[in-house]
Amino acid sequence: MKGHAAYVGNRTTFRMLDHRQSVKMCCLGKYDWLLQPEGPGAKPPGVILWFPNSQDEVLAGCKRNFPASPRYGLNVAYVDSLAASLRALRKDLLRLGFGPFGEWFQLTTGGHAVLLFMRMCDKVSLYGFTTYDSNAPDQYAGRKKKAHSGEVWHDWDGEKHAWRLLHASGKLSICSM
Structure with a gap:
């Protein structure tokens, strides 16, 4: 930093x-x-x-x-509600002409954190959440490349666009666009 x-x-x-x-x-x-x-x-x-x-x-x-x-x-019902929020954001993005996005089975840990804190805090600012691409290293775990399991379970590109949509709507600030 x-x-x-x-x-x-x-x-x-x-x-x-x-x-x-x-x-x-x-x-x-x-x-x-x-x-x-x-x-x-x-x-x-x-x-x-x-x-x-x-x-x-x-x-x-x-x-x-x-x-x-x-x-x-976090209890299961709350985690499910966070996933429902991302599903709604993905639908909005598709209606706006973005996508198609990859399949996903669960939010990334960072995605859980973003949506949790958006519900708890008056202001949320992100740094670095929208700058990585699918060929980049796994910045969260320090690996040289993303684990195959992460590629199967998560849609980093879809989450990146969701955070940008929330930024454009004034719901959160992104310092890395």
Whole structure:
């Protein structure tokens, strides 16, 4: 973020985790640096889990390994409502002449976070959510290329257009267009 600190957030309040990453962090104690306070007097970031499988066990692992970090799990009905929101946005985009979009089975973890915080916060700003393409590295997990499972499960291009539609409608700000 060097050179961009004046334009983007410089602290992390929550980490939204998928199932695999939450098990690694909360149950196996990996990535502990992600839940460290970001400066003197700062509180450690909280953890939000959206994936329903083994959520109670994973939250218990977070409590055991990171007791100072707040922990939250989204229930299935709420996660389904987030997916319904993206379905509606995709329909709107198709009516506007965008697409066709790829098949998708679930939102990306970032997509869950965007829609969750749009429901909770007065203002949401995104940085970097619309600049990647299908051949780019997996910026979320640090891989050199996107995992095949991610290509099967997610529609990054459709989500990218959904965020741009929300930006155009004034519902969120994007700093990377």
